[in-house]
Amino acid sequence: MIFAGLRIALVGPLPPPAGGMANQTAQLARKLREDGAHVQLLAVNGPHLPPWLARIRYLRAALRLPVHLWRLWRTANTVDLFHIMANSGWSWHLQAAPALWIASLKGKPALLNYRGGEAAVFFARAPRLVAFSLRRASAIVVPSAYLAGVFEQYGHTAHIVPNVLDLQRFTRATSAAPRAPVADGPCILVARHLEALYDNASAVRAFAIVREAFPAARLVLAGGGPQRAALARLARSLGVLDAVRFAGPVDNAAMPALYQASDVVLNPSLADNMPNSVLEALACGVPVVSTNVGGIPALLQDGVTALLVPPGDPAAMAQAILSLLRDPPRTQALVDAGLAHAATFGWPDIAPRLAAHYRRIRAAPRPGAYTRCVARWLFPLHEWIKGHHSARLLRRLERSQWWSTEQLQEWQLARLRALLRHAGEHVPYYRALFARSGFDPEQVRQLADLSRLPLLRKVDIASARDSFKSARAVGLRPFATGGSSGEPLQFFLGRRRVSHDIAAKWRATRWWGVDIGDREAVLWGSPIELHAQDRVRRVRDALLRTTLLPAFAMSPDRLDGYVRQLRSWRPRMLFGYPSALCRIASHASARDLPLDGLGVKVAFVTAERLYDEQRAQIAAAFGCAVANGYGGRDAGFIAHECPEGGMHITAEDIIVEIVDGQGQPLPPGATGDIVVTHLATQDYPFIRYATGDVGALGTEPCACGRGLPLLQKIEGRSTDFLTAVDGTAMHGLALVYIVRELPQVRSFKIIQESLLRTRVLLVCLPRLDAATRTAIVTGFQARLGAQVDIAIDEVDEIAAEASGKYRYVVSAVTQAGSP
Template sequence: MTSLYTQLVSKVLFRLHERLKGHTTYSMLHRLEQSQWLTPEQIAALQQQRLEAFIADISQHSRYYQQLFAAQGLSASDIRTVADLSKLPFLTKQLITDNQHTLCSEPQTQLQRYNTGGSSGVPLIFYMGEARVSHDVAAKLRATRWWGVDIGDPEVVLWGSPIELGKQDRIKKIRDELFRSYLLPAFEFTPAHIEAYLQQLQQLKPRMLFGYPSVIHQLALAAEARQLSLSKLGIKVVFVTSEMLFEHQRTVIERVFACPVANGYGARDAGFIAHQCPAGSLHISAEDIIVEIIGDNGQVLPVGETGEIVITHLQTQAFPFVRYRTGDMGQLSNTPCSCGRGLPVLAHVSGRTTDFMLTTAGDKLHALSLIYVLRDLKEIRQFKIIQQSLQEVEVQLVCNEALSDTLAAQIISQFQQRLGAECQITLKQLDVIASLPNGKHRYVESKLDY
């Protein structure tokens, strides 16, 4: 049952907050909460209408797309369907960096400057207009409500983005306390930090937990190691995003917190793309986001095949994202969800294109096959796999106990079975594996260019 205070925040205070910021969040939320129950065919028709209007807008107001359409001999009327998008080239991080000013639509409205953390190796500076910001908040609120929680319910956020953490001024602190949202920095995760965070969770008793799966997984393992029961805190759902969620992480988190894990897929640059519903499907915010799956040859793949996820965000008129290459790998599904929502489904997101390694024979190998070797070993608390070259792989390990020679040899043998017998595998035991500057953890890093 929703508390009176949560209703006050959701129905009054946060609405006022968004209106004062010039956002149309709640009108978008109302639209999204209605359209999610349309049939897949109705949602596809709605998406096509929005695509036509979006293309007409940017072809008139963005100098980049004016020049692109002219160079390609196209007009807005040539892009009417999702299939027609293939007539346009992909948008990349480098193209955005090289064309920041011409991408902005004229006349320029108030734009907010953002940047990604560069966890993919390529940091990006870009801009958002009011419609894009409002949509991302509205889409997140819709997905949050699927799980019976709402803005105003106590929330603990384990996050590492300097964008959020850099805004911890007095006004924002008061606002977060008013909305009962408590931010715990995920930059460092030393034993002292873990101890403090476990104490804060017991004091705050949040209804929802939000953050990186790797961080929440480590927190859950630490609670188990201390024989600390978190099952009675009253957490209703754990939302994870921004990293790949592995099944062993989900299992541990759900066991320790005694609640479901809801996986989300999105990025600061690409938007709030998809979120898991209680029936288990990863639903795409398809009213305003078009997902294409692209093969190595740059062609659109049919439903059911895995390729790179390419995004067109229909609320980015002010700074258009059209056929934007996310660098993530995924697969669409045509199986309807039992929840009854007509929103299309991402069958899975299988990590970034950089989450692949090369065997000594030059064949691509998904890093999951190596991760599986390490993830269930009780002797290992944390790990990172670094491919230095075709012939050399370093495995960084934080161990609960010293590795026996037998287990070390077993790990090396299994890695060589997958990468090639001539590949040199070096095991390196560390006290801690440093997170990325934004607090995320990368399980795999390849220094090869392929």
């Protein structure tokens, strides 16, 4: 069962009286329990008061509030999360907002389930006051795209989880056949409360017009409310009171029979979101006429699943009803489409989406005071001093990750056109390329137009490195790749690009319930990190609670030290090469030193291909989840794994293409070369950059609900460990860094044939001089051992492996305990 064992406090109204939100609360509780959850129902419309007291609106609320607060406070001690049903107006301030605050004070995640067609008006009245409590929610879900848009307008991310329809109760009558022409006596049903918002007066006026054509027609108003007397007077004045039945409040269990006895359901509302009554009518096989307000156009397709009319227009309502009564084939088509549409709102479709949000908010960071200080103040200050805008970008990325595919593609297209215009005007390489190929950035109308440009390869940048610099570049700094494809690359990055990559990594970190400021152990090997640890960097790392463990020289003695450090440091997250983490895991296991009780929540791995056996070994050794990351200094932070297993592309900043041998895009699911366009690289553009890796785009969305596209698989980088004469195991990059920085080296391969012989294949232009050869030999022997024979062979080309993959470090030496 999908919710087995989960303890949920469900806060919301319950019948009586029956209503959309009350019915949803009761139904949700029932469905969650059927699927194994332990649900504590906290009814906001209880306790029941004497009738005379319950009629005094504000006094009623004032008397119920203390009881509501006490029940919330007590229940918070016994549940895993809160699910809070919310609406606009006083119910927000007196019922939903207190629940959010108490959940926050008690450290419990809270899912806010907001509904109500008047949300836009409610926000507009007091946006800051509403946001003050809204920020306490761990996540916000709404039943429609309309409401999601309202929240987005005010800077809040809301996820769509539609209302649940009980398809076992709301179903077409078993005797139902295709609708026959109505000779007389059609029944029109309005199933909304008798309140001004639902404009039952227009329904009565529309019915009066219908009755002129169908004298035996009947109108049923199913609902209670303060307008009943006024509506009766209106019906009397129109001469139709004898044909109008006020059914009063109808229990939800009795509604299916009422729908099935009707010929048309009319929804005359002036403001609406996702009315249950409309979906219930569709599920019962009844055609619907509705006003086109609020979220209705997103819920119903005019002329396909229902007929939509303007609000407050009785004549249009009557005309739509008459068209259904007079045209049975058209009516039957609407009924069939409505039945199919209603079927998508069943619990089997909604439950997984709700479960994903429950998992997400339970895994979300709930940091201690120090981590909050680092994440909210110290690290953003550090970034601001460096001229980075990563904190601001993070806030935007955490909203945009939930955009739809269409929204993301529109955003990508706008940024792509801006990048291409800038490159054509200010970057010498692209100015010449566009002129030579006749490419006009202004003619880019869709993302597919990007394929009109040639691929950018490492050799193109290496041969014209400075011509990629924009005339308007800000804060350019030199960088180099690790040479994981066998072709090291030197290039430049500006502060804008670095800011975007930091924000993307930060966002992915938070997916796993950890944040900057949590204790972190980093197993890495870049000279940038290892050789530049000056006092300022050491102070920064200490403040951010990051400790660096060099992944190059991993001798048994050093591994002993690493294990001691980890057991003492007790990091909340790990970051490093999967092969390095496996080396530590193997070493700790051989020494019978368990690492699975340190409190590590997640191990972030990158820079190498992650194999299934490595994932299993790391997870078992450290007792944590393993999150794969894919990217590089050149291509950027391309993709990262979420807790649901999806490898999400940073689509706001990066366009990923999978191309064939001719550079033409392949469809999702097809394997080909990975090509990226980084949209934040105006200072030094990477447009259609061939990463040298192979992969495929995903074909299905991720269960987490994020709109970010997926990488289905990644083939490519693989790194071996090397073994020194004294038995020290070291990461292959220890030798890569010796050759990759040499300007004449175009590609390389390092082959450790035995403990006493290592061969280095180099493609060089110009050829190496004696001094450089000596420097390479000296550097290799310093790491492998002075007695090791280093053979340097300059070749014209380095062939790939038989599998087609490129291994830039190969060791034939068997290592004890190696992964």
